[in-house]
Amino acid sequence: MEITPEKLRWIYSTMYRIRRFEEVLLEQTALGKSMGVAHTSDGEEAGPTGVCAHLTDKDWIGSTHRGHGHCIAKGVDTSGMMAEIFGKYTGLCKGKGGSMHIADFTKGMLGANGIVGAGIPLAVGAALTAKLKGDGTVGVSFFGDGATGEGTIHESMNLASIWKLPVIFVCENNHYAESTPVEYAVSVPDIADRAAAYSMPGVVVDGMDVFAVYDAAGEAVARARAGDGPSFLELKTYRYHGHYHADDPHTYRLPEEEELWKARDPLPNFERRVAEQYLMDDVEMERIRNAIDEEIQAAVKFAEESPLPPLEELYSDVYVNYSNSVLGLR
Amino acid sequence: MTIQTSHNPLGPGFDVPGSEMRYREAFNKTLGEELRRDPDVFVMGEDVAGGAGREHLGIIDSWGGAFAATKGLIQEFGKERIRDTPISEAGFVGAAIGAALTGSRPVVDLMYFDFITVAWDQLLSNAAKNRYMFGGQGKIPITLFARSGVAAGYSAQHSQNFYSIVAHIPGLKCVAPSDAYTCRGLLAAAIRDDDPVIICNHKKLINMSSFVPDESFTIELGKGRYLRRGSDVTLVGMSYTSEVCRLAAETLAEHGIDAEVIDMLSLSPVDEDIVLESVAKTNRIVIVDEDTPRCNMATDIAALVADRAFDSLDAPIKRVTGPHTPVPYSKPLEDAFIPSPADVVATTRALLGV
Incomplete structure (x- = not known):
């Protein structure tokens, strides 16, 4: 699939932005700056980037507890994200959601979800709205291998199939649900095989190769926009860190396995490919990296210097048009 | 018109044009009016029309919903807006929440109140919390209705009144009409409300009649x-x-x-x-x-x-x-x-x- 120079730059910037955001967030979490848990996605950057490269702000994505990469690929501001994770009032959700619940409706980011599998029907619903309004938008659901054990994925795939909804189911198979290996928890070698049960294309994709993801997602999004119904992509990928910031993955996986995956790291993989084909040069890529390093440092500074939410925020946003009179009995 | 119920003891003799009507007829009439009033409103649930996909055999609206709640609506509004679902409560309630977050106003038939447990995580974790945890971004104008109550040998799994389970959860609203009149006013209010509302239709009330005004009206949520x-x-x-x-x-x-x-x-x-x-x-x-x-x-x-x-x-x-x-x-x-x-x-x- 043809990629314009602008899109190539966007892809590289996005993957590097996700990488740096996660690395810096882990440093800041170790310093005690995050007010809660942080589930990082470094290693998995090619997935959200290759998929969201085909989307606009009008398309909706649903995300997971490991959602920073999805947010960034959908264009969500990294300062607002960092401030949210630091529990600040300037965060995208006023400090009321945290890392697991970042949303930005202006960017078509329907929210990260802390309940595994619970976000999947929401993307189906977004696609239902798209179909009823006939506006040509699509819904994309990102979820992990762990979520494929939930009933919601099966119900959602069935509904999307019988109603021919414009949905792309994107399974990021990072091979571990917390500490549980995928080969123990999933009954098929390739999760994409399950797509056949719901009469939709199921494609296994190298999730470490952004060009492979870009091509597969391009076909799936085009199919959805054409009214031909849902698709299922299984991206074989790997999270470099533990389930969350304080999880040591070496209690359940071997360093040798990590080295095999890191040898296929999506960033050097991309850099090598574009250099070979003279599409981008080292100077340009370094300039992009430097700018993003500064952006992420600025995000940390913004988050650090931002105010905490006022205590009235405890009570607001429960309902649209009813101010909750029960403030807690004392 | 909005009727302030707590200051107006109402009932037969209420001085507006109207007629005696069964609870379920008032429900059906009001739902039709709301579908006509707002193109973003749609209905989905199991057998809300019935016999789905058999139009070529001349079959349409074979059920019209349990207790005929949605009977006749598919003829006027079509199968996209009167949408039969498979038996997938978590899936279609979740889809309704996603549709609500993106600009639709779904009305979902849960059939029996007992079945709310099958969809419960979607209501608890998404419908009730999305607005709050996203800092006020988005709204969830979804209306769920279900038959509740002990009656006619429906026994252990089709009779429960889960009022307190729903009322316990910040972010959800719950109404329990007591006659055709309040059913009409509360259903219209629920559909026009921007928050998730669950309507309990007691089986013993569904075939009872009372005075119902002709003109559409709402009863303010949160008022007895x-x-x-x-x-x-x-x-x-x-x-x-x-x-x-x-x-x-x-x-x-x-x-x-x-x-x-x-x-x-x-x-x-x-x-x-x-x-x-x-x-x-x-x-x-x-x-x-x-x-x-x-x-x-x-x-x-x-x-x-x-x-x-x-x-x-x-x-x-x-x-x-x-x-x-x-x-x-x-x-x-x-x-x-x-x-x-x-x-x-x-x-x-x-x-x-x-």
């Missing part, structure tokens, strides 16, 4: 109403137990007891003011709830009165509820489960020593 004014004791009902309280009050009058009857209508938000206003006058309260006794709505209202109106009370707060058992099947057992007007009369007479 007086069904009867009195001075000796306050009887509090919700859904079908409002009818039970009304019948009990008639019998009590024969014994010289002048009961005031409150019909809660909304269970979340709950109208605390009407309860406190009444008990300040009568100094005695009996709360009637068909649900099982632990942690139910009656207990919540009793706690409110104990906390805020203790000094008004001349007698203990009494609750009349179902027992702490599943709902049984056989008629004598089922009858024994349900709080009856006789139970309310006996409890009230004992309370007053009359």
Whole structure:
């Protein structure tokens, strides 16, 4: 699939932005700056980037507890994200959601979800709205291998199939649900095989190769926009860190396995490919990296210097048009 | 028009054009009006039309929803807006929430209130919390309706009143109409409301008739109403137990007891003011709830009165509820489960020593 120079730059910037955001967030979490848990996605950057490269702000994505990469690929501001994770009032959700619940409706980011599998029907619903309004938008659901054990994925795939909804189911198979290996928890070698049960294309994709993801997602999004119904992509990928910031993955996986995956790291993989084909040069890529390093440092500074939410925020946003009179009995 | 129910004791004689109508007819008529009024409103659920996909055989609207709640709507609004679903409560309730977040106003038929547990995570984790945890971004204008209540041998898994489970959750609203009139006003209000609202349609009410205005109207969510004014004791009902309280009050009058009857209508938000206003006058309260006794709505209202109106009370707060058992099947057992007007009369007479 043809990629314009602008899109190539966007892809590289996005993957590097996700990488740096996660690395810096882990440093800041170790310093005690995050007010809660942080589930990082470094290693998995090619997935959200290759998929969201085909989307606009009008398309909706649903995300997971490991959602920073999805947010960034959908264009969500990294300062607002960092401030949210630091529990600040300037965060995208006023400090009321945290890392697991970042949303930005202006960017078509329907929210990260802390309940595994619970976000999947929401993307189906977004696609239902798209179909009823006939506006040509699509819904994309990102979820992990762990979520494929939930009933919601099966119900959602069935509904999307019988109603021919414009949905792309994107399974990021990072091979571990917390500490549980995928080969123990999933009954098929390739999760994409399950797509056949719901009469939709199921494609296994190298999730470490952004060009492979870009091509597969391009076909799936085009199919959805054409009214031909849902698709299922299984991206074989790997999270470099533990389930969350304080999880040591070496209690359940071997360093040798990590080295095999890191040898296929999506960033050097991309850099090598574009250099070979003279599409981008080292100077340009370094300039992009430097700018993003500064952006992420600025995000940390913004988050650090931002105010905490006022205590009235405890009570607001429960309902649209009813101010909750029960403030807690004392 | 919006009717302020707590200040207007209503019923037959309400001075607007209207007619006697069954509860389910009022529901169907109102739902049709809302579909006509707003193109973003659509209906989905199991068998809301029925026989889906058999149009080529001339089959359309074979069910029209359980108890004919949605009968005839597919002819006017088509299968995209009257959408039959497979039996996938978590999937289609979740999809409805996603549709609501992105600009639709879904009305979902859950069939029986008991089935809410199958969809519960979507309601609890998404519908109730998305707005709050996303800092006020987005709204979830979804209306769910379900048949509730103990009746006609539906037994343990098709009879429950999960009011308190829903009312417990910040972010959800719950209404329990008590007749055709309140069904009409509360359904329109629920569909036009920007928050998730669950409507409990008691099976015993569905075929009962009452006066219903011709013109569309809403009843404000969170407001109860007086069904009867009195001075000796306050009887509090919700859904079908409002009818039970009304019948009990008639019998009590024969014994010289002048009961005031409150019909809660909304269970979340709950109208605390009407309860406190009444008990300040009568100094005695009996709360009637068909649900099982632990942690139910009656207990919540009793706690409110104990906390805020203790000094008004001349007698203990009494609750009349179902027992702490599943709902049984056989008629004598089922009858024994349900709080009856006789139970309310006996409890009230004992309370007053009359």
